[in-house]
Amino acid sequence: MDLMAISKTGRRGSALARLAITAAMIPAVVPALAQAQDAHRGGTMHLMAVASGGTLDPQINYTAQFWQLYSATYDGLVAFKKADGPESNTVVPDLAAEMPTVSADGKTYTFTLRKGVKFSNGDDVTTEDVVASLRRIFKVSSPTSGSFYNGIVGAEDCLSSPADCTLEGGVIADGTANTVTINLVAADPEFLFKLSAPHASILPKGTASKDMGNTPIPGTGTYMFTSYDANNSLTMERNPHFVEWSVDAQPEGYADTIEYKFGGTEESAVNAVMNGQADWSFDPLPADRLAELSTNATDQLHVHAQSAWWYAPMNVNISPFNDVRARQALNYAVDRNALVSVFGGPALAQPVCQILPPDFPGHEDSCIYTQDPGDTWSAPDMDKARALVAESGTKGEKVNVVTEDNAASRGVGTYLQSVLSDLGYDATVQTVSGDIQFTYIQNTNNNVQISVTQWYMDYPAASNFLNVLFGCGSFHPGSDSSINIAGFCDEEIDARMKAAMTLGATDPEAANAEWAKIDNAVMEKAPAVPLFTPRRLDLLSERVGNFEYSSLFNWLIAKSWVQ
Amino acid sequence: MTSVSTDKLPPSPIGEGVSAPDGPWKRLLAGLLSSPTAVLSGIGLILILIAVLLAPLYANHVAHTDPFRSGLSAKIEVEGKTVPVMQRSTEGLGLGVTPIGPTWSGEYMLGADTQGRDVMARMLYGGRSSLLIAAASTVLTLALAAIIGVAAGYTGGLVDGVLSNLIDMMWAFPVYLLAISLSIVMIGKTFVLGPIELSSSSLIIPITIIGLVYVPYVARPVRGRVMTIKNSEFVLAARGLGVRRHRILMRHILPNVLSTLIVFAPMLTALNIVTESALSFLSVGVQAPNASWGTILQDGQSLLYSRPTVALAPGIAIMVTVLLLNLFGDVLRDVLDPKSARGR
Numbered sequence: 001m002d003l004m005a006i007s008k009t010g011r012r013g014s015a016l017a018r019l020a021i022t023a024a025m026i027p028a029v030v031p032a033l034a035q036a037q038d039a040h041r042g043g044t045m046h047l048m049a050v051a052s053g054g055t056l057d058p059q060i061n062y063t064a065q066f067w068q069l070y071s072a073t074y075d076g077l078v079a080f081k082k083a084d085g086p087e088s089n090t091v092v093p094d095l096a097a098e099m100p101t102v103s104a105d106g107k108t109y110t111f112t113l114r115k116g117v118k119f120s121n122g123d124d125v126t127t128e129d130v131v132a133s134l135r136r137i138f139k140v141s142s143p144t145s146g147s148f149y150n151g152i153v154g155a156e157d158c159l160s161s162p163a164d165c166t167l168e169g170g171v172i173a174d175g176t177a178n179t180v181t182i183n184l185v186a187a188d189p190e191f192l193f194k195l196s197a198p199h200a201s202i203l204p205k206g207t208a209s210k211d212m213g214n215t216p217i218p219g220t221g222t223y224m225f226t227s228y229d230a231n232n233s234l235t236m237e238r239n240p241h242f243v244e245w246s247v248d249a250q251p252e253g254y255a256d257t258i259e260y261k262f263g264g265t266e267e268s269a270v271n272a273v274m275n276g277q278a279d280w281s282f283d284p285l286p287a288d289r290l291a292e293l294s295t296n297a298t299d300q301l302h303v304h305a306q307s308a309w310w311y312a313p314m315n316v317n318i319s320p321f322n323d324v325r326a327r328q329a330l331n332y333a334v335d336r337n338a339l340v341s342v343f344g345g346p347a348l349a350q351p352v353c354q355i356l357p358p359d360f361p362g363h364e365d366s367c368i369y370t371q372d373p374g375d376t377w378s379a380p381d382m383d384k385a386r387a388l389v390a391e392s393g394t395k396g397e398k399v400n401v402v403t404e405d406n407a408a409s410r411g412v413g414t415y416l417q418s419v420l421s422d423l424g425y426d427a428t429v430q431t432v433s434g435d436i437q438f439t440y441i442q443n444t445n446n447n448v449q450i451s452v453t454q455w456y457m458d459y460p461a462a463s464n465f466l467n468v469l470f471g472c473g474s475f476h477p478g479s480d481s482s483i484n485i486a487g488f489c490d491e492e493i494d495a496r497m498k499a500a501m502t503l504g505a506t507d508p509e510a511a512n513a514e515w516a517k518i519d520n521a522v523m524e525k526a527p528a529v530p531l532f533t534p535r536r537l538d539l540l541s542e543r544v545g546n547f548e549y550s551s552l553f554n555w556l557i558a559k560s561w562v563q
Numbered sequence: 564m565t566s567v568s569t570d571k572l573p574p575s576p577i578g579e580g581v582s583a584p585d586g587p588w589k590r591l592l593a594g595l596l597s598s599p600t601a602v603l604s605g606i607g608l609i610l611i612l613i614a615v616l617l618a619p620l621y622a623n624h625v626a627h628t629d630p631f632r633s634g635l636s637a638k639i640e641v642e643g644k645t646v647p648v649m650q651r652s653t654e655g656l657g658l659g660v661t662p663i664g665p666t667w668s669g670e671y672m673l674g675a676d677t678q679g680r681d682v683m684a685r686m687l688y689g690g691r692s693s694l695l696i697a698a699a700s701t702v703l704t705l706a707l708a709a710i711i712g713v714a715a716g717y718t719g720g721l722v723d724g725v726l727s728n729l730i731d732m733m734w735a736f737p738v739y740l741l742a743i744s745l746s747i748v749m750i751g752k753t754f755v756l757g758p759i760e761l762s763s764s765s766l767i768i769p770i771t772i773i774g775l776v777y778v779p780y781v782a783r784p785v786r787g788r789v790m791t792i793k794n795s796e797f798v799l800a801a802r803g804l805g806v807r808r809h810r811i812l813m814r815h816i817l818p819n820v821l822s823t824l825i826v827f828a829p830m831l832t833a834l835n836i837v838t839e840s841a842l843s844f845l846s847v848g849v850q851a852p853n854a855s856w857g858t859i860l861q862d863g864q865s866l867l868y869s870r871p872t873v874a875l876a877p878g879i880a881i882m883v884t885v886l887l888l889n890l891f892g893d894v895l896r897d898v899l900d901p902k903s904a905r906g907r
Contacts (some may be wrong), residue, residue, distance in 0.1 A: 267867075287677070288869040290659025291652040298655050338635035341649045342677065345660045398762065405846050407677070407865040414678055414851050418633035421852065428764040429851035537658070 037254075040545065040561035045255040047557075048269045049282040052230040052262045057212040058201040058219070059136055062143045064456060064554065065282050067198050069260075071550070072253060072558040073221040073236065074201035077111045077130065077180070078192050079249045080459075080552050082559065088550035089460040091192045094249035095125060095202055095220065099192075106187030106505045113178045118241035119204050120224035127173035130180045132205035138165040139209035143481070144458070147468065148194040153183040163209070189504035189511075193459030222253040222558050234260040253558035254546070270539065273300075279541040279562060280555065287407060290344050293539060302538045303347060304549045307357050307457040309465075310343075312401075312416060312529040313441070313485035314450045320394035320425070321449060327526035329388035330450075331369035332381045333419050339531050342411040349532040353377045355465050355519050357533045361508075362462030362515030368523060385423055395424040402441055402451040404434040412452045412531065439480040444487060451485065454534070460551065461504070462515035467497045470522050488527035493518060587822075594898030601894035604887040611884055615694060618687035625669045626684045631852045634679030639663070639670050648679040661869045673872050676862045685854045686876050692855040694884075696769050697835035703774030704781055704831060705824045709817075711778065712785025717793055717816060727786070734779040739841065745772045746847035764850045769842060773835050781827050785820055792819050822899045829892030833885040840881050856881050 053065035058074045061067070071082065079094035081087055093099050096111040103109075117125045138145050138158035146159055158165035172181045184191065194200065203217050216225035222244070223236040236258040244252040261278070269281035270289050274297065285293065293301060314321035314330070321327050336351030343349040353370060356363040365375035372378050389395050399420050403413030413429045420427035432440050441451040458464050468474055472494045474484035496518050504511035523530075538555050540547060543563065548556045585593070595601040622630055637648040641663075648671070652659045662675035673682040715726035733741070749761075749768050761767055792798060798815050806814075836856075842848030843857025844864075851858070856877035863874025 286865060286868075287659065288661070288866045291654070291661055291869065292659075294652050294658035295655035301656060301658070303656070303658075335636055338633065341635050341651070341660045341679075344658060345651045347657045400763065410846075411677055415633045415635065417851055418631070418678070421632070426762075427852070428762055430763050431846040431850075 040254050040563060042254075042256050043561070043563040044257040044259055045280075045544075045557065045560070045562050046278045047258060047260040047280050047282065048264065048272060048278045049260065049262055050264065050266060050269070052228075052234065052260075054230065055211050055213050056216055056225060056228050056234075057140065058198045058217065059133075059140055059142045059203070060211050061198070068282075068553045068555065068557065069225075069234075069236065070198040070201065071221075071553040071556065072223045072250075073225060073239075074198060074203070074219040075117075075221060075250055076195055076197070076200045076202060077113075078196050080196050080550065081248045082251050082548075082550065082553075082556050083248065084548040084550075084556075086551070088552065091196050092246065092248045094196075094246065095130075106189070107184045109182045109184075109191065111180045111182070113180065114245060115178065116243070117220055117245060119218040119220055120239040120241055121204065121218040122241055123204055123218070125202060125220060126205075127175050127178060127180050129205045130202055131167070131171050131173045132207070133202045134171045134182075134200070135165045135167050136203065136207060136209055137199060138162050138167070140211060142199045144194075144197065144199050147474070148197065148199065148458075151184045151186060151188045151191065153185055155185075187502065187505045189501065189508070190459065190461045190463060193461060193464075197458055221250055223258060230262070232262060234262075236260070251556075251559055254561035255558075258557065273539050273541050276541050276543065279544050280538065284408065285537055285539055287344055290348075290537075297539060300540050300542060302540065302547050302549065302555075304536045304538075304554075305359065306534055306536050307360050307460065307551055308454060309352060309355065309357055309533050310339075310349075310412065310452070310454050310531040311355075312412075312450055312452055312531060313469075314527060314529070315444075315448060315485075315487055316525075316527050317444070317487045318447060318449060320392065320397045320399060323392040323394055324525060325388040325392035326394045327529075328369065329385040329392070329423060330416075330419070331523075331526050331529050332388065333385035333423055334416070334529050334531070335380045335419075336377050336532060337379075339412060339415060342415060343408055343532060343534060344537075348535050348537060350535070351377045352530045352533050353523070354530055355469070355522060355528070356462055356515065357457075357465075360457070360462065360465070361460055362466075362512040362519065364513075364516035364519075366516075366520055368520070369526070382422070389423045389425075397425055399425045399427045399449050401427065401429045402437065402448050403429060403431050404437045404452070405431045406434055409434075409437075409452050416450065416452065416529075441485050442482045443480050444477045444482065448485075452531075453485065457552065462512065462519070463497065463501050463504075466515060466518055466522060467501065470527060471497055486527035488522070488525065490522075490525060493521050493525075496521070591825075591895075591898055595894060598894045598898075600890050604890040604894075607887045608884070608891065611690065611880075611887075612694065615687050615690035618684070618691055621687055622681070622684040626672070626681045627670060628681045628684055630680050630684035630688055630854065632680070634675065634681075637679050639666075641666060648675045662866065662873075664870055665872050673876050674870055676859070676873050677865060678862075682859065682873050682876060685859055686856070686880060689854040689856050689859050689877065690880060692766060692849055692853055693836055693839055693857070693881075696766055696773065696839045696849070696855065697832045699766075699770045700772075700774035700777075700835045700839075701828055701832045703770065704777045704835075705827060707774070707778045708781035708785050709820065709824060712782040713789050713812070713816060713820060715782070716786040716789030717812060719790075723786075726782075730779040730782050730786075733776075734783070738776050738838070742772050742776045742838065742842055743845065743847050745775065746842060764853055766849065766853065769839055769848045772842070773838050776838070777831060777834065781824070781831070784827075785823060788820055788823050789816055792816050826892070826896045826899050829888045829895060833888035833892065836881060836885055836888070840877070 053061060053063040055061050058070045075094045077096040078091050081090040081092045095114055095117060097114045100109040100111045113127055137149055139162050141162055149155055152167060153170035154167040158167060170183050207217055214228045214230060222239060222242050224239045226237045227235045238256055266283045266286045270285060272278035273281060314327050316322055340346055340349045340351055353367040367377045370377045371381045401413045401416045403409040410431055417427040417429045440446055441448045455469060468483055470484055470488045472489035475487050475489050476482040500511050500514040536554055544560050546560045548559045550556050622628055634648050638645050639648060648663050649660050662679060663671055664674045671681050676682055711726050715723040798811060801811050839848055839855060840857030840860060843855045844861045849855040849858050859877040860874055866873045
């Protein structure tokens with residue numbers, strides 16, 4: 001702030017004079033800035049959520065709620081930069097002293113471990129911890145073990161027999177040289193992104209190979225978990241052994257303690273924040289408070305774009321959506337602007353008709369399911385939609401829309417039911433508890449025809465949407481873990497996706513251009529209805545300062561102060 | 564032992580010149596009409612019934628809307644100006660979309676819900692579902708309770724032991740826990756029972772669930788009443804005269820149990836309205852596209868701050884209907900069971 005003020009004052013003089021003044025002031029300003037930041041250290045930050053995020057184990061938990069906390073409590077060999085805005089998509093060295101050396105064929109990554117880093121229990125971080133942690137990913141059957149880390153040599157054996165996982169030949173430690181070498185079966189341009197995810201956190205080698213549940217595991221971050229009761233609260237305190245080694249990877253936190261309370265409602269959380277009894281709430285703000293907050297709390301609100309999409313996957317293997325015309329019809333019929341209203345208006349959601357979110361690698365504006373096909377969505381085309389339904393011969397069939405039991409999901413589902421009825425289907429809505437809906441809609445045994453769900457990026461690569469959600473490898477009939485909910489498997493498109501991933505290792509730009517074409521190719525087959533891209537809205541108490549937002553971890557809690 | 568038919572019993576001593584006493588139904592009607600509370604509450608209930616039966620007329624000719632279709636892009640004319648039903652905030656950061664509030668005219672009289680649908684039209688349609696479910700589940704409860712209670716009380720022995728324990732087991736479950744559990748099982752997917760196929764939106768599912776959960780609460784008093792009647796002098800006399808069991812059941816037991824069931828009916832209907840609303844509010848009762856007062860209450864929950872009428876309207880409707888039913892039921896009990904009325 002001080003530097004900005006100085007440069008604004010100097011704008012009246014010549015460039016040279018400004019430079020000279022600035023240079024002269026820097027030695028005086030930097031200590032002042034540090035002093036000001038020191039003054040912000042301390043205090044307790046109070047967070048709230050309606051419910052907890054489940055297990056505290058960073059290699060198992062797969063929720064945005066707890067990944068946000070892991071960004072300040074655990075580290076990997078590399079990490080996403082803890083910075084505001086698009087910079088947060090950059091991978092920086094974390095427990096590795098520098099970015100790894102990668103072999104020419106892209107299959108071997110060699111990391112040199114940073115020295116002097118300690119776990120919160122006082123133990124040094126060693127190469128053995130790294131090996132044990134990477135093995136533990138498979139031993140605890142981490143949700144991404146089969147998708148993110150299956151390319152490591154030896155992973156196949158680990159996936160088939162997790163308890164005996166050794167990753168032999170895949171992860172090699174050299175304690176003397178303080179290096180860890182990871183060998184891949186094939187080049188993977190996204191491997192560093194995957195290593196930056198909390199599932200690849202480095203934990204003490206003695207950590208039990210089971211879900212640790214409510215028991216905190218020592219970490220290396222600026223904070224450590226000290227107590228956790230999933231029905232009540234979570235406490236984080238400063239890690240006494242933490243010494244900041246990289247402000248980009250793991251900046252030191254300002255608050256001394258972070259207290260997270262679970263329970264209550266979204267409404268009560270808003271009241272608590274507005275009354276200064278809490279500093280922030282994880283859950284989306286209640287829709288009927290938005291207009292009021294929009295005028296009364298403008299300084300406390302922060303709106304950010306998210307790399308995410310709300311969509312309605314249609315089961316391509318059962319009637320009526322096993323007919324591409326029925327799927328295309330619904331794509332033509334859905335009024336995206338109407339759905340934006342359900343989510344709080346255009347300030348909080350942007351209509352989309354593609355899979356890759358706007359500004360995401362590989363995204364190119366294109367919309368085929370609109371009244372005037374072109375770059376963007378304009379209006380629904382009900383005539384075309386009704387004609388397609390008639391052609392498909394599916395009119396009158398029963399369709400059940402499965403939604404979560406929260407207001408936004410139920411609102412979208414009710415709207416889809418209305419549109420399906422307009423198209424001539426006998427449509428109903430089924431609301432399923434949010435705790436189970438996501439797994440329920442994945443399992444083909446439940447015969448879900450169409451559902452409402454969301455996907456938030458794990459890392460900034462097109463494959464994290466296209467390949468994960470519509471790749472043949474993500475479809476597992478009869479399993480609760482079949483993230484290709486539509487059951488879409490087009491071998492030609494699948495081959496193109498694999499080729500694009502390979503191309504990404506050598507020519508990322510060409511790969512992204514190919515991903516844009518794949519996005520269109522998938523949408524021509526219409527396995528889902530893209531609805532909108534949500535924006536994240538955070539309401540903070542008046543005392544919170546220095547809000548920074550990461551694409552992956554949302555609000556960077558450690559970088560904000562409360563005094 | 565010789566079996567003697569009551570048809571061959573001597574004729575009634577009431578003969579010519581002696582007027583026959585009023586039948587039980589006439590006495591019931593006279594009792595109800597002599598009570599201002601019963602008359603007023605009865606009129607109130609009839610008015611509510613007429614209003615909800617006229618729902619299609621209201622939707623088509625007054626509100627000009629289909630209350631089961633989303634109206635997120637709809638527009639209406641208010642004071643000569645065309646305005647969107649879903650109004651986007653234009654102040655501050657421009658966050659939020661608020662449904663139009665009560666216009667107190669034909670269209671959107673009570674405003675719109677989060678889907679831009681006419682709340683008044685949905686209230687009337689929702690009332691049809693709520694009242695239908697409550698009444699039908701009451702009939703189901705009373706029928707099942709009568710069968711179980713009479714069978715257990717009259718037969719006794721092993722049958723009584725099995726049925727009484729079954730009733731006790733059902734009673735051990737908290738009503739709402741049992742109802743929610745049944746709902747989750749039955750609403751989860753299309754329910755197929757032989758040729759009968761029920762989709763998750765079928766009203767038969769909440770009717771069945773609510774009808775089942777209250778059976779123990781009626782069956783047990785019915786059983787007790789049957790056991791009392793079974794040992795009363797007139798039944799013992801009939802048995803002594805050799806009257807067949809099924810005839811005693813039909814002529815002496817059931818008519819006497821009927822008054823107990825009638826007393827239960829309005830109270831149970833009131834209870835069922837509340838239960839249906841609670842289940843629908845929790846998303847395990849009436850399913851979209853159907854509406855009930857409970858689902859409208861749920862819709863209104865997310866609009867409590869900006870559009871409280873959406874939640875208040877079904878809340879008031881439930882409160883008034885339940886109150887009227889309870890008042891009516893109170894008088895009904897006094898008329899049918901004067902002993903308990905005197906005792907109070």
